[in-house]
Every structure is written in structure tokens, then in C-alpha cells.
Amino acid sequence: MGRVSWRSHRDAIRSGLRSLLTSAVLVTAYYLLPLDRTFNLATILVLVGGIVAVALLLAWQIREITLAPRPELRAMEALATTAPLYILLFATTYYLMGRSGASNFSETLSRTDSLYFTVTVFSTVGFGDITPHTEAARVLVTGQMAVNVLLIGVAARLLVSAVQRGRLQQNAPEPGAGGTGPPYDG
Template identity: 80%
Template sequence: MIRGPRRSHREAIRSTLRSLLSSAVLVTAYYVLPLDKAFTPATIITLVGGIAAVALLLSWQIREITRASRPELRAMEALATSAPLYLLLFAIVYYLMERSAPGSFSETLTRTDALYFTVTVFSTVGFGDITARSETARSLVTGQMAVNVLLIGVAARLLVSAVQRGREQQGASGPGAQGDGPPYEG
């Protein structure tokens, strides 16, 4: 049975809503969770563990993308969870650092400022209105930049490959074999 345009449209809407909800829950948690601990070496260990957790989450999501009936929608959902989680990890660390060691940045960071700074570093825009001043802050920002390159390059390539594999697997099983139409050609 070939999927109709209505069903396909509903799936796209549901996937988009799940993606938005996932991102909203993560950002809401960032703003409501108590972040009153001091910045310590354990904070860095937690950050590294969080990055490892994001990598594991991405690897699980990549496997799920290849199995999904609409791999491109599943990839969108994967990004809507992984990217905000990754960014929020750094925002939390920068926020805690500024609270524990005022002057680590060119201005005091609120949660919004920490998130803004994290996103400007991630996007390589680097407006310059907030800069890392302490050696520790500069080291962390440098680390974020290095991981950003990996995340953008490697993870993006893996996600695209997973979508392609998912489409190929659908094509190999024949059009409509599992209620799907032919693989997306665009």
C-alpha cells in the first residue's frame, strides 16, 4: 500500500511537533533546573560525560534513522534533541564558571547570556560582545570549538548517510513493501 499525501503530511507535522517539543523541554529544563553548584573539576568531567552521552545518543539515533519509514523526518527529530542538548551542556558550564569565578568572561553571564555565548561560538559568528577572559574559560571555549568541528562535520555526515541508507533499504525491499512509497528522490 502506497502512503497517501495526507498521511505523509500528518507524519511530517507530528515529527515537527515532536522536534519542537523536544527542544522546548530541554530549553525549559535549562532555565528551571537549579544551577547553584560551584564550577569544579567535576563540572568538566560532567561536561565530557555529557558530550559522550550526546555521542551515544547520536549513534543510537543514526541506527533508528536507517530503520525509519521516513528517515529524513527521523533525522530532523534526532537533530532537534542532540543539538540543543549539546549546546545546553556548554551553556551550563559557562554559566557555572562565571558564577564561581566572576571575570571569566567580559561580562557577567545570566543563563540567557551563557546560552547566547554558546550559540555564537557554535555558529562561529563570534560577535565579540562576550569574550572568554580567563585561561580556564578560553580553554573551554577552545574545546567547544574543536568539538563543534567534529559535531558539524562528522555527525552531520553520519546523519546524512543514515538517511541515505534508510532510503536505500526502503528501495531494496521494493516500493510499498512496508506501506511506504518509493524512496524520496529529492
């Protein structure tokens, strides 16, 4: 195996391990943080603030992807941070909502149930075993579905574009290097 190939594999392994570690830390924090508050307007404001923070984090990561020596690996790390953080924001909100009123969902939600429900909504699988029963719960789930569409559609497109821009920047000749460039069509 050549030197470049080994370096490439090593970078991919490091990036994969960082991604796995980031996700593991976020999920561990979700299970360990004390979530003993009630669901109220402040919870919704924290959720909205969290979504804004995820959007800002994603915007910063997109910039970093374009500057990274391996933009595709940086994009993988960005997804490994952004997606779990987004999912855990909703899981926390559903957990608090479930604790505040047993009638909000078809069953009492543990942290695992809340995470499971969030992932089924995010992935659009919707098994139907856990369902929102109150209008407030349905509005929250509808909000997640709407943001999911934006996150999956817009964010995915932005990440792919950032990887493409990063690759183009790596292949661009240095200013003043006298590169040949594309032929002139006149």
C-alpha cells in the same frame, strides 16, 4: 489531496511538533534546574560525560534513522534532540564558570547570556560582546570549538548517510523476492 500525500504531511507535522516539543522541554529544563554549584573539576567531568552521552545518543539515533519508515523525518528529530542538548551542556558549563569567577568572562553571565554565548560560538558568529578572559575560560571555549567541528562535520555526514541508507533499505527488494537487480556488466 491523495491519501499518501495527506499521510506524508501528517507525519511531517507530527515529526516537526515532536522536534519542537523536545527542544522546548530541554530549554525549559535548562532555565528551571537549580544550577547553584560551583565550577570545578566535577563540572568538567560532567561536561565530558555529557558530550559522550550526546555521541552515544547520536549513534543510537543514526541506527534508528536507517530503520525508520521516513528516515529524513527521523533525522530531523535526531537533530532536534542532539543539537539543543549539546548546546545546553556548554551553556550550563559557561553559566557555572561565570558564577564561580566574575573575571572568567567579559561580563557576568546569566543563563540567557550563557546560552547566547554558546550559540554564537557554535555558529561561529562570535560577535565579541562576550569574551573569555581567563585561560580556563579560553580553554573551555577552544574545546567547544573543536567539538563543534566534529559535531558539525562528522555528525552531519553520518546523519545524511543514515538517511540515504534508510531510503535504500526501503527500496531494496525482499530477500528471495526475485528482484531483477542491476544488469550484469560481465
